Amino acid sequence: MKKITLYLLTVFLIFSTFSVQAATELRSSLPIDSASDVGERLLTTGDDVLPGETSSRTYTYTMLGDEKAASSKYVSVDWAHSELLIPPSALTIDIDGEPLKSVALSKESSQGNVRVPLQDEHLTKGTHEVTVRFTGVIEGRMCDTGNTSGSWLTVLPSSFLSIGSKVELTLNDYPNPFIQTTNQKLTIVLPDSPDTMSLEAGLLLFRQLQGDAANPNNVSLQYEGQLKTLDGRYVFVGQTDSFTGPVQTLIEELETLPEGEDVLFEQARIVSDDTAVDAMFVLAEDAASFEGTVDHLLITTQRQQLNGSQLALSSAPSVQKSGDTIDLRTLGASDFMLSGTQAVSQNYFYPLPVIDRQSTVEMEVRFKTSAYVTSEQNNDVSPELIAWVNGTPHSIPLSPLEDDQEWQQYTIQIDASTLQKDTFLDVSFEANGLRSEAPCNESDLDRWIFISSDSQLTLPKGSGEANNKVFSNMASLFSTDPGVVFVIPDESNAQTLQNMVGVMSGLPVTPLTQQVEFIRAKDVTEETVSNRSIIYIGDPEQSPLFNEQKESWLVTKDNQVDLSQYGFVPETSSEYAWIQPSPWNEDKAMIVVSTNDTIDSTLIQTLAFPSETFSVAVKNQNGAVFTNSASIQSEQAEGDVTSNESTSMNPTWYFVGFIALIALIVAILFYLRRNKKK
Numbered sequence: 001m002k003k004i005t006l007y008l009l010t011v012f013l014i015f016s017t018f019s020v021q022a023a024t025e026l027r028s029s030l031p032i033d034s035a036s037d038v039g040e041r042l043l044t045t046g047d048d049v050l051p052g053e054t055s056s057r058t059y060t061y062t063m064l065g066d067e068k069a070a071s072s073k074y075v076s077v078d079w080a081h082s083e084l085l086i087p088p089s090a091l092t093i094d095i096d097g098e099p100l101k102s103v104a105l106s107k108e109s110s111q112g113n114v115r116v117p118l119q120d121e122h123l124t125k126g127t128h129e130v131t132v133r134f135t136g137v138i139e140g141r142m143c144d145t146g147n148t149s150g151s152w153l154t155v156l157p158s159s160f161l162s163i164g165s166k167v168e169l170t171l172n173d174y175p176n177p178f179i180q181t182t183n184q185k186l187t188i189v190l191p192d193s194p195d196t197m198s199l200e201a202g203l204l205l206f207r208q209l210q211g212d213a214a215n216p217n218n219v220s221l222q223y224e225g226q227l228k229t230l231d232g233r234y235v236f237v238g239q240t241d242s243f244t245g246p247v248q249t250l251i252e253e254l255e256t257l258p259e260g261e262d263v264l265f266e267q268a269r270i271v272s273d274d275t276a277v278d279a280m281f282v283l284a285e286d287a288a289s290f291e292g293t294v295d296h297l298l299i300t301t302q303r304q305q306l307n308g309s310q311l312a313l314s315s316a317p318s319v320q321k322s323g324d325t326i327d328l329r330t331l332g333a334s335d336f337m338l339s340g341t342q343a344v345s346q347n348y349f350y351p352l353p354v355i356d357r358q359s360t361v362e363m364e365v366r367f368k369t370s371a372y373v374t375s376e377q378n379n380d381v382s383p384e385l386i387a388w389v390n391g392t393p394h395s396i397p398l399s400p401l402e403d404d405q406e407w408q409q410y411t412i413q414i415d416a417s418t419l420q421k422d423t424f425l426d427v428s429f430e431a432n433g434l435r436s437e438a439p440c441n442e443s444d445l446d447r448w449i450f451i452s453s454d455s456q457l458t459l460p461k462g463s464g465e466a467n468n469k470v471f472s473n474m475a476s477l478f479s480t481d482p483g484v485v486f487v488i489p490d491e492s493n494a495q496t497l498q499n500m501v502g503v504m505s506g507l508p509v510t511p512l513t514q515q516v517e518f519i520r521a522k523d524v525t526e527e528t529v530s531n532r533s534i535i536y537i538g539d540p541e542q543s544p545l546f547n548e549q550k551e552s553w554l555v556t557k558d559n560q561v562d563l564s565q566y567g568f569v570p571e572t573s574s575e576y577a578w579i580q581p582s583p584w585n586e587d588k589a590m591i592v593v594s595t596n597d598t599i600d601s602t603l604i605q606t607l608a609f610p611s612e613t614f615s616v617a618v619k620n621q622n623g624a625v626f627t628n629s630a631s632i633q634s635e636q637a638e639g640d641v642t643s644n645e646s647t648s649m650n651p652t653w654y655f656v657g658f659i660a661l662i663a664l665i666v667a668i669l670f671y672l673r674r675n676k677k678k
Contacts, residue, residue, distance in 0.1 A: 024268040024309065025276075026253045029246050032275040033231040034185075041161045042182045043077070043130065045215065048155040050134040056342070058131045061161050062176045064169060067123040074162050075116045075130055081153040083110050084138040091153065094131040095122050105136075105153070123163065130161070169267050169278060171306035174297070177278055178209060178233050181218035185232030188221045191242035193492050197287035199500075200518040201294045202237040204511065205282065207504045208298050209235070221501050226494065230270060234279040239287050251283065255310075258285050262312040263293040292316025295512045316514075324460070326350065328453040331427060338385075338431035339448045350425040351475035351509050352459070354467055359460035361414040363387060363427070365396055366452040368407050373398055373434070373447055383433035385449055390426045392418045398449075407452070416460075423473050423508045423609055425457070468533070468581045468589035470632065471610045471617070475508045477533045477589060483515035485529060487546075489538040490522045496538070499599045503537055506604030521546075526584060533589040534582055537599075540592050549583040553592075555616060566628040568618045575599060576618040577607055 043059045050057055067073070077093060089105035093116045101116050103109075122128055136151035169177055178186050186209060190202045202221060210219040218232075224245045236247055240257050250270065251257070258264040266281045282297070284290055295317050296302040302317045331348035338345065355361070365387060373383045385396040394412045419425065434447040467473045477484050486503075489496040519528060521536075521543045529545075540546040540553075541561075555561050555578050563570045575595035582588040591607075593599060603619040606627070614627035 024254060024266060026250045026268050026270050026279075028230060028270045028272040028277075029249050030227060030272070031229050032270070032272040032277055033229045034277075041163070041180060042157060043075075043159040043161065044155060044157050045182065046157055048132075050132070050153045050155065051149075052136065052151055054133070054135050056131055056133040057155060058129050060127055060129055061163065062127045063123055063125050063163065064173050064177060065125050067163070069118060069120050069123060071117075072162055073118040073123060075118065076113060076160050076162070077116075077132060078111075078113050078156040078158045079153055080111045080156060081105055081109070081134075082136065082138070082150055083107050084150040085110075085136055086139050087137070088135070089137045090135050092133040092135075094129075094133065096128050097131075118163065170309050171265055171267055171311055172304075172308075174267075174280065174303055174306060175209060175212055178235065178280070179212040179214060181213040181215045181232075184218065186213065186219045186235070187232060188219075188235045188237060189227065189247060190221065190223055190497075191238040191247075192223045192225045192244065194238055194242060195287045196488075196518040196520060197290050198238040198242065198284075199488075200513065200516065201282065201287075201290040203500060203504045203518070204294060204513065204516070205235060205237060205297060206501065207507060208510045210505060211510060216505075221497065223492070223494065223497065230272070230277050233277060234270070235282065236279065237282045238284075240283050240285055242287075250279075251281070254281065256312075258283050258289070258312055260285065261289045261314040263289050263314065264310070264312050265297070265306065266310040268309075289314065291513050293513075295514075298510060298512055325456050325458050327457075328427070328451075328455045331425070331457075333453050335450065335453050337448050337450045338429060338434065340434040343431045343434060345429040345451070347426055347428045350427075350457075351479065352419055352422060352425050352473055353479060354473060354476045355416050355419050355460055357416055357420070359416040359419075360458065361416050361419060361460065362458040363389065363394075363412045363414060364409060364456045364458075365412065366407055366409050366455045367396075368450050368452075369398060370448045373449065383431065383447065383449075386430045386432065387412055388426075388428045388430060389414050390418050390422050421472050421610065421613060423475050425459075427457070468579065468587070470613050470615050471579055471607050472613065474591075474608050477535075477591075478507075478509055478511045478515045480533070482532055483511065483517070485524075485532045485534055486516060486518045487521055487524050487529075487534060487536045487538075487543070488518055490520050495598060499537055499593075499595065502599040502601055502604055503535065503593060505601060506608045508608045529582065530584045531588070532585075534591065536590070536592045536594075539594055539596055552583050554578045554580040563616075563618060566616050566631055568616075568626060568628075569620070572620040572622075573618045574621050575603060576616065577603060578616045580615065 041061060048057050075093065075095070077091075079091060081089075085105050085107065087104060087106055090102050091105055091114065092099055092102040093114060094100065095116070095118070101114060103112070103114050132155055134153040136153065138151050188202055188206045188209070190198060194202065206219065206221045210216045213219050224243055224247050227246060236243070236250070240251055243251060250268075254266065254268075256264070262284070264281060264283045266283075268279045268281060269276045270279050282294065284293075293313050293316055296306065296313060299317055328348065331350045333345075333348045336345055365385075367385070369383075383398055385398055387394045387396060389412070392415070394414070396410045396412070399408070429451055431449050434449070467476050486500075488500055517528075517532075521538065524543065524545055526545065536543075536546065541550070550556055551559050553561070555563060555576070557565050563573055563576060568576075574597065575593075577591065577593045579589055579591045582590040593604070593607075600619050600623070602623065603617060603625055606617050606625045612627060612629040613632050614629040615632060616628040617625055618627075619625045
């Protein structure tokens with residue numbers, strides 16, 4: 001009897017533990033069109049070309065839990081290659097650095113498929129790598145480099161991973177299940193009439209998840225009333241009592257709800273009949289609680305600390321402001337090696353502060369090389385290391401090491417003018433001369449350059465100013481205290497929501513909650529906009545406060561909006577945007593994105609990532625975007641002429657000075673002559 005009791009108690013404890021750890025299962029009142037499925041993922045969404053004699057491409061996948069090998073779990077790679085290839089050309093598949101299968105390539109195999117079964121070690125929780133390696137030998141080749149246009153292999157977008165069944169999700173998996181949008185939709189859902197704090201939280205989460213997503217086009221933001229069926233994955237954001245439809249029914253099924261200043265983060269499964277979708281709830285009793293707390297889902301280091309299927313937080317993460325000196329790790333780089341087969345690094349990005357011509361920008365590169373690269377006996381090649389900064393190359397000399405030296409350091413002086421028009425710092429590295437150009441005699445396996453992520457960049461000290469005259473660097477608006485106020489339409493309908501989504505999608509960075517404030521046009525006051533930059537979405541003529549400043553708008557003439565003054569045709573202009581110093585604070589910026597219809601993403605992309613200097617942009621009815629860059633250049637040229645004239649001395653003064661000089665010389669000669677007579 002004791003044994004039976006002990007057995008039942010053990011079973012009870014096991015199931016009790018399981019129920020606590022498992023994600024909440026909720027019954028849906030809506031039909032489920034497509035269940036969440038992590039079983040099959042595309043390796044690539046486009047053609048990946050592997051050129052030359054040898055090249056490779058690495059893909060990653062993330063397992064949300066441990067699984068066992070089975071016939072349904074494998075990697076499938078479809079390819080097409082040059083018809084010039086002959087043996088011993090080959091395609092090799094590596095998983096986590098281990099070669100698993102090689103396929104011979106020849107004229108007869110110009111298109112094909114290879115399937116590699118996944119083993120238990122490839123199905124453990126965490127991130128894994130699939131590397132496709134190509135070696136191409138072309139017809140007629142002897143001792144040449146093999147780097148001709150006739151040697152190539154393309155990994156086709158039909159290639160995919162099949163990694164098995166669904167596993168239980170926890171907050172520690174966030175955002176991985178939600179950003180796997182290659183063949184799954186992700187929908188962020190708001191209440192039908194959200195307050196501005198809930199709207200802000202939803203928009204910021206949308207911006208972050210869309211930026212992380214495998215396919216950003218599969219990420220959307222909707223109101224609760226727009227839900228008719230469930231398809232893909234969902235994130236529900238808002239106050240617990242503000243949902244009134246099918247989401248309210250789901251919330252009522254949750255075991256606990258947030259209280260006081262807490263924000264609830266909870267992973268759940270929504271079930272209907274035999275299908276289910278993954279969901280995450282971000283709920284608060286008071287919408288003011290979202291301020292700061294939602295940043296736990298926006299900052300990578302904070303995400304990594306989440307755990308369990310349910311968590312109530314009221315704290316705001318402490319954000320460390322980066323100084324003027326940053327390292328490559330801050331740009332997302334780890335230590336990496338360049339070699340003959342991998343001569344180019346990936347690109348690393350970082351938001352730029354406001355930069356003027358006097359700014360000092362430096363990069364100190366810390367690296368080490370194989371002995372052969374800097375050997376004095378290495379006469380057949382002259383290796384070179386190049387640092388690319390925003391499209392401009394900077395050569396880094398490779399000199400022999402001293403006996404006690406392992407690392408080399410070299411400082412690059414970067415011309416600030418190359419960064420002035422850019423929103424982001426863009427850094428990459430390239431090594432030339434590491435590949436052997438005499439393959440019959442030498443191997444390139446011993447030639448490498450290792451670059452440390454401790455390499456540093458020195459950017460100009462933040463002046464606290466934002467670009468407020470031209471669309472050069474919108475990121476600077478969010479890096480200045482106290483950030484940006486978004487003035488948004490009063491109406492809560494699908495069109496105005498999509499306009500806000502369009503603007504958020506185009507932002508060059510994802511702001512944190514303390515860097516932005518959303519306010520309805522009817523509620524905006526002069527105090528609200530007096531010490532912050534402004535982004536106005538909608539028709540500013542509909543706002544009494546903004547309409548009072550109409551005379552000072554950049555696009556007005558005789559107190560009327562006049563786009564023709566910049567060469568635009570008003571009759572064909574469907575939407576427009578401009579930037580100028582704020583009428584309430586000339587040190588801040590005012591950006592207006594004006595439309596009575598839908599804001600086009602092309603216009604927003606033009607504003608956020610400008611390829612020219614402009615202050616006004618117009619999208620016309622045929623979809624083209626035009627700017628006033630020509631007017632800006634003309635004004636700058638006139639300003640330079642005026643500046644030169646103001647610093648140049650009037651010719652009359654040259655004449656007066658010449659007469660005065662002659663008079664002085666005559667006086668000196670007269671004085672000397674008198675002294676001589678005496």
